[in-house]
Amino acid sequence: xxxxxxxxxxxxxxxxxxxxxxxxxxxxxxxxxxxxxxxxxxxxxxxxxxxxxxxxxxxxxxxxxxxxxxxxxxxxxxxxxxxxxxxxxxxxxxxxxxxxxxxxxxxxxxxxxxxxxxxxxxxxxxxxxxxxxxxxxxxxxxxxxxxxxxxxxxxxxxxxxxxxxxxxxxxxxxxxxxxxxxxxxxxxxxxxxxxxxxxxxxxxxxxxxxxxxxxxxxxxxxxxxxxxxxxxxxxxxxxxxxxxxxxxxxxxxxxxxxxxxxxxxxxxxxxxxxxxxxxxxxxxxxxxxxxxxxxxxxxxxxxxxxxxxxxxxxxxxxxxxxxxxxxxxxxxxxxxxxxxxxxxxxxxxxxxxxxxxxxxxxxxxxxxxxxxxxxxxxxxxxxxxxxxxxxxxxxxxxxxxxxxxxxxxxxxxxxxxxxxxxxxxxxxxxxxxxxxxxxxxxxxxxxxxxxxxxxxxxxx
Numbered sequence: 440x441x442x443x444x445x446x447x448x449x450x451x452x453x454x455x456x457x458x459x460x461x462x463x464x465x466x467x468x469x470x471x472x473x474x475x476x477x478x479x480x481x482x483x484x485x486x487x488x489x490x491x492x493x494x495x496x497x498x499x500x501x502x503x504x505x506x507x508x509x510x511x512x513x514x515x516x517x518x519x520x521x522x523x524x525x526x527x528x529x530x531x532x533x534x535x536x537x538x539x540x541x542x543x544x545x546x547x548x549x550x551x552x553x554x555x556x557x558x559x560x561x562x563x564x565x566x567x568x569x570x571x572x573x574x575x576x577x578x579x580x581x582x583x584x585x586x587x588x589x590x591x592x593x594x595x596x597x598x599x600x601x602x603x604x605x606x607x608x609x610x611x612x613x614x615x616x617x618x619x620x621x622x623x624x625x626x627x628x629x630x631x632x633x634x635x636x637x638x639x640x641x642x643x644x645x646x647x648x649x650x651x652x653x654x655x656x657x658x659x660x661x662x663x664x665x666x667x668x669x670x671x672x673x674x675x676x677x678x679x680x681x682x683x684x685x686x687x688x689x690x691x692x693x694x695x696x697x698x699x700x701x702x703x704x705x706x707x708x709x710x711x712x713x714x715x716x717x718x719x720x721x722x723x724x725x726x727x728x729x730x731x732x733x734x735x736x737x738x739x740x741x742x743x744x745x746x747x748x749x750x751x752x753x754x755x756x757x758x759x760x761x762x763x764x765x766x767x768x769x770x771x772x773x774x775x776x777x778x779x780x781x782x783x784x785x786x787x788x789x790x791x792x793x794x795x796x797x798x799x800x801x802x803x804x805x806x807x808x809x810x811x812x813x814x815x816x817x818x819x820x821x822x823x824x825x826x827x828x829x830x831x832x833x834x835x836x837x838x839x840x841x842x843x844x845x846x847x848x849x850x851x852x853x854x855x856x857x858x859x860x861x862x863x864x865x866x867x868x869x870x871x872x873x874x875x876x877x878x879x880x881x882x883x884x885x886x887x888x889x890x891x892x893x894x895x896x897x898x899x
Contacts, residue, residue, distance in 0.1 A: 451625060453478040480632040482623050511698050514609070514651060517555025520707055520716035521548065523745075524678060524691050526699015529556075529610060529651040533698060534642050536616075536671065537691075538656040538664045539680025544689055545655050548680075548707070548714050549612050550578060550588070557587040560609035563602070567594040567618030567628075581713040594628060596621040596637050600644055608650055613641060615655040617665060629657075634666040642673050671695065683802050688723055689714065690803070693743070703743030721748035721859060724801035734821030737832040737861065738813035739852035740805055746848070746855040748832070750800040751810065753817035758794045769799030770810060778815050778837060785841030786888045788819055809846035811837035812865070812890060819891055828897050830862035833890075835870070841887045845869035853879060863897065865890055 453462045455478055460471030468475050513528035522528050529535070539545050546569075553562045566574055571590045578586050589606060593599055596619050603611055613619060619637045620628040627633070638654060645652040654674065657665040664671060671677050677695040682688055691705040706720035717723065725737065725748055734753045739746055751770075758764065767775045775797055782788040797814055799805050812835035820827050834852060836844040846852070849870030856864060857879040868883035875881070882897075884890040 451480050451482055454481045455479075480624060480626045480630070482636070514556065514560070516552040518548070518552055518714075518716060520705030521552060521691065524693045524699075524703050524705040524743075525676065526693075526696055526703070529653075530675070530698050531609070531649045531651055532646050533676065534645050534652045534654065534674040535676040535678060536654045536656050536664070536674040537678040537680065538658045540658060540662070543680045543682060544707070544709060544714050545680055546614055547577070547581065548691075549614065549653060549655070550574070550583070551581060551713050553588045553610065553612060554578070554583045554586045556610050557589075561589065561606065562587070563589045563591065563606060563608035563611040565591045565593060565599055565602075565611065565613050567592075567613075568615060594618045594620060596640060600640065603644055603648065603650060607648065610651045610653070611645075612653045613655065615657060616641075616670070617657045629665075631667050635669055638670050638673055681804070686802060688717070688801070700743050704745065720745075721855075724749040724799070724803055726750050726752075726800055731826035731829050731831075733824050733826045734817055736813045736817035736820065736827055737856075738805070738810050739832055739834045739856050740807060740810060741846070741848060741852065746852045747803075748856060748859060748861075749803055749805065751805075751813045751817050752798045752800060753814065753821045754796040755790060755793045755818055755821040756796075758792055763790070763792060764794045764796070766795070767797040769802070769804050770797055770814065771806070774808070774811070775814065777839070778811055779818070781837055781839060781841060781887060782815055782818065785886070786819075786891050788822065788891070790818070790822065793822070807846075808836040808844075809834045811835065812843060812867075812887075815887065816865075816890065816894055819894070827894060828863050830860065831865075831894075831897075832856050832861045832863070833865040835865075835867040835884075835890075837887055843867045843884050843886060843890060853881065865893060 453465050455469040455471060457474040457477045458472035460469055462470060462478060465478055469477050511530050515522050515528040537545055553564055556562045571592045574590050591602055616634060616638055617629040620633050621636050624632050624636060641652055659665050675697040679692050679694060681690040681692060687709050689707045689709060693701055693703045695701060706717040707714040708717050736751050738749050738751050740749050765776055779790050795818060812833050815837060816833060834846050836846060838844055845867040849866060850872050853864060853872060853876055857876050862878060862880060864879055864881045865884055866881060868885050871881060871883040882893055884893060
């Protein structure tokens with residue numbers, strides 16, 4: 440009888456996320472505060488022992504100055520673009536969460552990285568969505584013959600933790616966290632309670648054993664990570680896989696990184712042999728026009744620590760309807776409306792009877808305000824029907840008063856442009872380098888109207 444009691448599952452309670460009240464069974468309405476659909480399944484705490492364990496042994500209180508700080512050791516994955524996003528490689532005991540649309544290449548990239556790591560250390564791949572034979576078939580297709588990666592097809596958390604304890608891998612991939620369930624909870628895999636509990640247990644195991652853990656997460660139809668928001672708070676690094684499944688190119692972007700820079704990106708090309716890093720991503724986002732065309736302007740944007748050249752295209756056409764359309768792809772639509780108002784007020788360029796379409800070439804999303812000047816110059820070029828000069832580029836933020844504000848790390852942007860053969864640049868005055876850059880003619884501007892007049896003088 441004692442054994443049966445020990446093996447019995449722990450009791451579950453349903454806790455209200457609004458008031459914290461509990462109920463022995465699920466109800467649509469909280470009996471304490473009256474809120475609807477707020478009861479979530481949790482494990483009832485035992486009076487004899489606590490199921491949670493500390494991430495580290497307790498230490499005496501000490502000041503920051505007395506704590507010895509050392510650089511975090513890295514484990515390079517063998518894929519340069521992935522290492523760039525991670526900040527140099529995986530960290531022992533670190534937990535990485537990677538999400539993306541189905542079929543975009545998450546499992547492919549991680550299998551390639553694990554194969555490279557398995558040549559030097561023990562690597563474990565836990566699959567909950569495929570069988571071991573399917574994973575082996577994919578590895579053959581990727582050309583990973585003779586791979587030393589250990590594979591386990593399992594979705595029960597307790598068995599996965601037992602495998603990690605027995606094998607002691609240096610790196611473990613859980614594909615995916617939505618398929619894993621704990622027998623301590625009765626809810627289905629993928630539920631809020633299961634995802635939260637399983638990710639917390641795996642994180643504790645990673646911190647206690649020094650195993651670097653990578654969790655694959657599903658995304659919702661809006662593109663955000665599925666499951667509770669606490670999942671992103673628990674882990675050390677959050678990566679998103681971006682890109683159109685119909686395109687050969689993929690972007691991996693870091694949205695959170697406790698061991699590196701955020702908003703860092705890695706660019707990959709999907710090939711028959713898996714994902715390959717792209718050394719010069721600017722080539723993807725620049726169109727190859729034989730001659731300069733109206734409405735096209737090259738922008739030097741900053742993605743993390745990497746300057747990248749992107750072509751911004753604008754099309755301005757007379758509108759047949761009373762309310763002209765304002766459409767932007769890859770840029771914020773509200774900012775486009777603001778820039779059109781600034782152009783009208785300070786430069787006398789009116790588009791109130793014109794449809795305006797703006798696009799960032801290559802499917803890239805530009806979030807920084809340094810794209811403002813490039814958007815405005817592309818719009819005026821399309822409106823006048825005259826192309827900008829050959830080899831032209833620009834960057835800079837535009838304020839509501841018509842001023843052109845500087846962009847961060849302007850000198851690195853200009854050096855990247857000169858390296859790729861661009862010859863004419865219009866930049867904010869504060870970004871004018873102290874020393875001239877060979878092969879690049881730089882024109883500083885302080886106001887929007889000054890930039891537009893300068894472009895007309897240059898022949899655009």
